[in-house]
Amino acid sequence: MAREDRKRKQDTDDAADDGERRGRRDKRPKEDKPKPAPPLPSEIRNKEKRSEVYAKLKRDKKAQKRKLGRERAQAAQRAAELGEEVPEKQVPRTIENTREPDETVCRPDDQELFAGNDADEFNAVLKQVVTPKVLITTCRFNSGRGPAFIKELMQVIPNAQYVNRGTYDLKKVVEYANNREFTSVMVVHTNRREPDALLIINLPEGPTAHFKLSKLVLRKDIKNHGNPTSHKPELVLNNFTTRLGHRVGRMIQSLFPQDPNFRGRRVVTFHNQRDYIFFRHHRYVFEEKEKKVVTKDKKGKASETKTEKHVNCRLQECGPRFILKLITLQHGTFDTKSGEYEWVHKPDLDTSRRRFFL
Amino acid sequence: MPRITSVESPGCPPLRAITTDILGLVKVVEARARPAGVAKVVETWGEPDASRAILVASLADRAVDPVLALARKNGVVELLNPLNGDSLAAIKASGQEQTTGAVENDPIVALHLFKKHAPDLSTLGTFLACTEKGKASVRSVAKENAASASDVGPSSTWDVCSTGKLQFSSLDAGENYAMFGGNGMEVNLWDITSCSKIWSAKSPRGNSLGIFTKPWFTAGTFLCKDDHRKIVACTNNHQVRLYDTSSQRRPVISVDFRESPIKAVAADPDGHTVYIGTGTGDLASFDMRTGKLVGCYVGKCSGSIRSIVRHPELPLIASCGLDSYLRIWDTNTRQPLSAVYLKQHLTAVVIDSHFSTEESATIRRERRRIYMLKMKLQSDGDMMKKQ
Numbered sequence: 001m002a003r004e005d006r007k008r009k010q011d012t013d014d015a016a017d018d019g020e021r022r023g024r025r026d027k028r029p030k031e032d033k034p035k036p037a038p039p040l041p042s043e044i045r046n047k048e049k050r051s052e053v054y055a056k057l058k059r060d061k062k063a064q065k066r067k068l069g070r071e072r073a074q075a076a077q078r079a080a081e082l083g084e085e086v087p088e089k090q091v092p093r094t095i096e097n098t099r100e101p102d103e104t105v106c107r108p109d110d111q112e113l114f115a116g117n118d119a120d121e122f123n124a125v126l127k128q129v130v131t132p133k134v135l136i137t138t139c140r141f142n143s144g145r146g147p148a149f150i151k152e153l154m155q156v157i158p159n160a161q162y163v164n165r166g167t168y169d170l171k172k173v174v175e176y177a178n179n180r181e182f183t184s185v186m187v188v189h190t191n192r193r194e195p196d197a198l199l200i201i202n203l204p205e206g207p208t209a210h211f212k213l214s215k216l217v218l219r220k221d222i223k224n225h226g227n228p229t230s231h232k233p234e235l236v237l238n239n240f241t242t243r244l245g246h247r248v249g250r251m252i253q254s255l256f257p258q259d260p261n262f263r264g265r266r267v268v269t270f271h272n273q274r275d276y277i278f279f280r281h282h283r284y285v286f287e288e289k290e291k292k293v294v295t296k297d298k299k300g301k302a303s304e305t306k307t308e309k310h311v312n313c314r315l316q317e318c319g320p321r322f323i324l325k326l327i328t329l330q331h332g333t334f335d336t337k338s339g340e341y342e343w344v345h346k347p348d349l350d351t352s353r354r355r356f357f358l
Numbered sequence: 359m360p361r362i363t364s365v366e367s368p369g370c371p372p373l374r375a376i377t378t379d380i381l382g383l384v385k386v387v388e389a390r391a392r393p394a395g396v397a398k399v400v401e402t403w404g405e406p407d408a409s410r411a412i413l414v415a416s417l418a419d420r421a422v423d424p425v426l427a428l429a430r431k432n433g434v435v436e437l438l439n440p441l442n443g444d445s446l447a448a449i450k451a452s453g454q455e456q457t458t459g460a461v462e463n464d465p466i467v468a469l470h471l472f473k474k475h476a477p478d479l480s481t482l483g484t485f486l487a488c489t490e491k492g493k494a495s496v497r498s499v500a501k502e503n504a505a506s507a508s509d510v511g512p513s514s515t516w517d518v519c520s521t522g523k524l525q526f527s528s529l530d531a532g533e534n535y536a537m538f539g540g541n542g543m544e545v546n547l548w549d550i551t552s553c554s555k556i557w558s559a560k561s562p563r564g565n566s567l568g569i570f571t572k573p574w575f576t577a578g579t580f581l582c583k584d585d586h587r588k589i590v591a592c593t594n595n596h597q598v599r600l601y602d603t604s605s606q607r608r609p610v611i612s613v614d615f616r617e618s619p620i621k622a623v624a625a626d627p628d629g630h631t632v633y634i635g636t637g638t639g640d641l642a643s644f645d646m647r648t649g650k651l652v653g654c655y656v657g658k659c660s661g662s663i664r665s666i667v668r669h670p671e672l673p674l675i676a677s678c679g680l681d682s683y684l685r686i687w688d689t690n691t692r693q694p695l696s697a698v699y700l701k702q703h704l705t706a707v708v709i710d711s712h713f714s715t716e717e718s719a720t721i722r723r724e725r726r727r728i729y730m731l732k733m734k735l736q737s738d739g740d741m742m743k744k745q
Binding site: 103104110111112113115116118119243331337338339340341342343344345346348349351 | 380381383408574594595618621638639656657658680682701703
């Protein structure tokens with residue numbers, strides 16, 4: 001019986017067509033091996049086909065992401081309703097999160113830091129012994145957006161005076177400012193009719209910080225801007241963590257008066273992120289709103305409407321918006337030839353994408 | 359692109375360095391053999407006080423009785439025991455006119471503690487201090503008067519220069535000759551024992567445009583141990599110059615290095631290499647026989663280098679500066695070995711070469727105590743014999 005079966009199988013095998021055999025041969029490899037991976041969109045040489053495949057891939061990925069997000073939200077809601085623990089929200093990994101541990105970060109219990117602060121050049125202004133008086137000037141040929149920027153800067157910084165540069169040497173300007181008891185000099189440097197560098201010189205012998213200025217947006221170009229008042233602004237300095245950052249932060253702080261007028265509702269922010277300092281100037285207002293909240297009883301029967309009072313804060317941007325990046329911090333007043341630098345950016349310092357200096 | 363792979367640094371050999379900063383703190387950094395290669399701060403002496411900022415430091419690096427001298431901003435020269443930080447004496451060295459204004463305006467610019475004077479029991483040490491206005495004085499401090507801030511013993515004062523600001527001073531290995539230089543002041547060579555000026559430099563001839571720059575020397579050192587005639591002086595104009603006092607007054611070799619003033623220089627014991635540090639944190643070594651740049655020390659130094667010191671035996675240099683780091687480099691391979699963050703602007707670093715990892719500080723103190731006792735017994739015995 002077995003032999004007959006085998007013979008019948010052999011006959012059918014022999015009688016099979018070439019096509020059938022090929023068909024069977026094709027089938028067998030498919031059953032044995034897994035499917036070959038679909039080609040990457042970048043491997044397809046036909047542009048139309050490639051863009052089609054890529055678009056489909058992106059759509060699928062987006063749909064997948066939305067689905068996961070929806071699932072997570074539903075799981076959280078379900079857990080909240082059932083009274084269980086809400087699953088923890090995932091935190092995205094950012095470069096700031098994964099910043100390299102830096103030994104120069106200021107610690108809150110460092111006595112040397114406080115002693116250093118007491119001894120440094122900004123201490124007189126920051127302890128309100130001296131009121132800050134700022135002299136603003138420009139580079140020798142100032143045109144384009146420079147004058148408009150300076151006008152706005154004068155409104156941002158209280159007690160600031162503008163002096164035309166003429167052809168004075170910066171060293172002479174510093175001497176002039178020292179004689180008239182200014183506490184800092186700010187020089188706005190213009191290149192190709194666009195302000196591109198800011199030099200802050202702390203007087204009498206203080207450090208000089210040279211910043212690169214970029215992404216300047218003047219007030220008239222901001223949508224729905226507000227007009228600043230002349231109250232003393234509140235200063236917000238974010239994220240100046242390292243010693244160098246702390247020093248630069250104190251330098252910026254010494255430009256503004258230390259007794260802000262909170263009722264004036266005016267705030268100036270210097271936010272440091274990844275060594276870029278973002279400058280913003282806002283007016284804010286706190287408003288109390290009554291919000292109707294519908295609370296459901298546990299049984300789900302009676303629904304009561306309570307009115308809860310919420311305090312809302314609204315911001316209106318006024319004044320310029322720009323970004324600063326520290327290029328050098330020099331130990332004395334501005335002196336290119338015999339200058340001693342506390343910090344100079346060198347390409348050898350950039351050894352890691354997760355290391356920042358401010 | 360930032361460099362992602364890190365170069366393996368062969369750790370730091372055992373050493374002990376003492377750094378001073380602008381808050382008047384003295385920090386001792388040690389690298390031991392067992393937790394291999396990492397230098398750490400082991401002790402901090404002093405209270406943070408900016409009016410007592412340390413301007414210059416000098417170590418008498420003896421095996422038995424080392425003394426560390428510090429020049430503070432308020433004109434006081436303090437002598438410390440570098441093993442445990444005890445203050446041995448404090449002398450007012452600057453401003454003999456006791457007006458308050460004078461002390462502020464005439465800070466001590468250079469200090470050197472003499473090594474060769476044998477540590478006999480009566481004197482703690484002799485030092486040479488120079489102020490910015492050009493007053494140089496050699497004073498010795500006696501042990502009995504240590505508390506009373508006055509000095510006993512030969513002390514001589516002379517005026518090094520009348521115009522210009524003194525910025526550096528350096529003594530040769532034999533401690534007979536001293537050189538001074540500064541802003542508006544040419545490099546001078548003086549004989550200390552006779553307090554006379556032996557030689558003074560002359561500026562190189564004006565360049566092709568006829569521009570003549572005023573001399574401004576920021577750092578200098580004697581080139582080799584046995585020859586007091588070869589001097590290396592560095593200018594504010596980023597030049598390194600070799601002078602030969604026995605041949606001519608103008609510089610023999612003058613080399614330009616990058617674009618910022620040279621703030622510190624140290625000579626190598628081999629007699630022909632010097633290490634220079636600039637205002638932007640560049641450290642380099644030059645071969646002064648030919649004037650060629652041997653190489654730059656590439657590392658993360660981003661602040662002006664205030665002081666460089668070369669270890670007398672091991673091939674390494676320590677540099678400190680305004681970026682608040684003490685960095686240790688290998689001189690043969692120019693690789694950074696270690697960097698220690700010290701939180702303040704550093705002004706000077708000295709290396710204690712008699713540091714061995716087996717002994718601890720207490721053992722050394724004990725040894726010293728025994729030595730002093732022995733000497734005392736000997737001298738008492740002599741006195742008894744005399745009587």
